[in-house]
Structure formats: C-alpha cells, structure tokens
Amino acid sequence: MITLFMLVPIALAGYLSFTDWDGLTPNPQGVGWANYSRLLHDADVGHAAVVTLIVTVVGTIACNAAGLGLALLLNRTSRLTAVLRAVVFYPYVIGPIIIGFLWSAILGANGAIAHLLGNAGHSPLPFLSDPAWAVGSIVAVVVWSQFGVNVVLYLAGLQTVPASLHEAAHIDGAGRWQTFRSVTWPLLAPSVTVNLVLVLVGLLRVYEIVLALTGGGPAGRTNTFAFLILSESFRSNHLGYGAAQAITLMVVIAALALGLTALRRRAEDAVSS
C-alpha cells in the first residue's frame, strides 16, 4: 500500500509535472519543462511563495516561543496545570477547517471583534478584507491552533531535565535566568529540533485554515502555496501544472527539514560533547 499510494504517486507526480494532464483524459501529453518555466514566471506562484514564507517564518518562531514559554510556566504537576494544558491543546482535536470557519465568524465584518470595537467607539478593522491584515490574521489563527502541540512536546522535553541539575545550579547560586540559560536550554536542544521541524513542515502546507478563513481572498492575496496547488489546479483542471507546483513544494520542504535538522544537530552535539 505504501508503494501503491506513496512511492508510485511521487514518481507519477514527477512524470505528470512534465505533462499537460487535465485530470480527465487518460493519456496526458508531455510538455517538457514548460510547467516549470511557467511556474518561475507565474506572479501568483511568486506571491503564494511570499505568503507561505511569511506564515512559516513568523508562525514557526511564534509557535515555538509561545510553546516553550508556556511549557516553562506549566512545568509542574498539579490539577491546574493539567487543565491549562488541555485548554491550550484543544484546537488540535477540532481540526483546521472548523477552526477557520470559527475565526472567520469572529474576525469577519459582523463578527464578535467588530462588535467589541464598535462598542468602544472604534470603526471595524479589516482583519480579513485587507491583504496585509488578512495575512496577519492567518498567522495569528495558525499559531492559536498549533502552539498547544508545542506546549505538550516541550513539557515532555522538560521532564527529561533532571531535577538534581536544577538543585545543583541553585546551590551554586545561579538565578532563574542563569539556570535556564546554562542548564535547561542546552538539555532541551533535541526537543527544540523536533518542535522546529514539526512546525516548519506543518506550516509550509497550511491549507484548510486559509480556505475557511479567507478563501485565499481578498483577490487571491492570501493564497499559500498549498492552497494554490489544491484550489487552482482543480478549479482550472491544470493538474500537470499542479503536479509541478507540488514537486517544488516537496523539494523545498525536504531541503528545509534536512537543513534545519543538520543545523540543529550541531547545537545538540555541543551539549553531548
């Protein structure tokens, strides 16, 4: 099954990306590198790449900063911290499509936030209707929905830091910040790697939240790369072109994930040596 639905498809995606397949005809015609050269000159693709880059970079940093910060605050076992952990984590089980719709009802023209602003005598803010605001809204909603997973993973990482080391640092007269800087942080290195790579790979394929929150709008200004692949190639039946975009995305994801892992490995080695 892995062969049938993963390996064969990847090879096929490579093949289809050199064709003009429209999803209907059984025999696509080869078009050489045309799809790829079109991709390079396609303004929509360029814009989607920029949006994806913004969402990924800002989102990865924000998810990890918020995730680690909250994990440090919640790192002890009590009933309250267990409840709070569940509170930050619940969006994971709701799923991105529902989250997108919920936030679009909250941020939209007649939504709850517009109502609050109105009560304060402020005119509504264009959360979803202005391109720059909409990208910001997407980043915020993505971080809202995903950083709970990082909190959970960082908490698991913090469990592996032995309490005796903290006591030793305390006895040596280290303050909180110093203890974190020279004991906790280095020992968390593997956790940081896992979290960075997971968020990065996840954010590069953000699709459902965009679909439900802005629908790519206004006027395609919030298309992410994954959104472009799925929506545009199916709407216009240019699946060969979509395959070329998909292959490009896969190469970028693989390169970034491997690059980041290699970079982080040096940080991890610095601890163990």
Place this chain on the structure above:
Amino acid sequence: MRLFKTVLLTLAALVMLIPGYLLVVNAFKGQDDILRSPFGIPFGRLTLEHLNAALSNPDFSLVRAYVVTALFALAVNVLSLAVSAPAAYVIARGTRLRHRALLGLFLLGLFIPSQVLVIPVIYVLKYLGLMGTVGGFLLYETTLTLPVSMFLYVAYIKTLPRELDEAARMDGAGPIVTFWRVILPLMRPAVATAVVLHTIGVWTDFVNPQIILGPGSSLYTVTTSVYAAIGRYSTDFTVVYPNLLMAVAPVLVFFVFLQRNIVSGLTAGATKG
C-alpha cells in the same frame, strides 16, 4: 514574578477559551442576538431551533455524516492495524538490512505532504477505477496512517522481550500463532495510542474526502458536510455556529475522556524518533 506569571497564564487561557465560548453560546442564539451581543447570554431567548436545523438539514444531514465518518474511522483503524501490526512484528524482530530498509521506507511517509500526493493519487485511483469510491478513499486514508502506526508498533514491539517468542516456539507455536496469541495482546497500549491519533485524523480530515469522494457523490463526512452547509450562508450565523458546534461536539467529548492518551500518543510519536 508570581503575579506576572498568573497574569500571563490567565491571559493565555482567555485567548484560548473565548473562541470556544463564542462557539458554544452563539449556537443557542438567534441572528439578532448574535449580532447585537455576541458575548452575551440572553437567558430568556436561548433556543435549540438552529441546532435542530443543523442536525436535520435535508441536504447535508449531520446525523448521517456522524455515522459515515465514524464508520470511516472504524474501517481505517481496522485496516491500518491489520496491515501494520504483522508488518511491524516482522520488522521489529528482523535483524537483516532489508528489515531496516523497509522501516525507513515506511517512515519516509511521515515527511511527505499529502498535497503532493493527492494529484498523482487521483491518477492511480482513476487507473484502478476506484476514484470517487469509498474503497479508494479508505485505501488512501489507511495508507496515510501507516507511517505513524509502523513507527509506534515497531518501537513498542522492540520493548517486548524476545524470550516470549522463544518460549512460544518451545511450546510448538509457529510465527503466526505467536504473533496472534502472544504479541498482539501485549500491544494493546500502542494500539490504543494509534487508534486515538488516527480517529482524530480521519474525523478532522477535510482535503481527502472532499477531493476523492468529491462533492458530486452524496457521501459527506462531518467536515465536508459542514463545509458544504456553511459555504453558501457564511454570513448567517444561525447556520455557522450550530453547524460548527455539532461538528466538534463528539471530538470534544472524546478529548475530555482521552486527553491523556492523545497527549502521550503525540509525545511518543514526535520524540522517540
């Protein structure tokens, strides 16, 4: 410091919980009440009318979608277990290079974005005559679960002592009987973890049912039926909020009872690699 911490945690909890609060409260209100006071609870005018309407929508019956999605989740879990548990047993007990290569092959699947796969998978499914069918959807959805299953099962079986296998062989059991009567019953915790993760995965999946089953077929899962129901009425909050609430209610119940398993499953999946 302590005050700062309390303020920070309270703020985080509020940011996480307010969307959930709006989701629940507004599902019981009329359009006027939602627009006039999205945060308020008009005790005199709470109504079940709109929830009922969402449940009994003649076009996209949510009750039917519950049943369909639950059956899909069940089928995917059974198929996934049937394929991956025996394979994981062979790989975990194998010592040869080909066993490790096989495991590597499965784990590769963890890093391939499903958007890259879906276009060529359509091609494969069309070729097999399974496009737009439940069988095709289940096969693909099951394949997507295999990397995580394999990963969890192989890691778990490796912790079971080999002496168990030898003892069974002494008693005259072949490898199949050993697996069925000795190993599989011991794998229960790992299976529980996988089932929880895959059930959430199937329940929240939107892209694959939407594309493979297609809006043309009359089979809707919870996510695709909510998408279809809301799509046309996204400014009518008496459609939006009740539909969203009914879509997440079952998973939230699931979450409250199985929170610990979900968290430990995620942690195991992400950190043992």
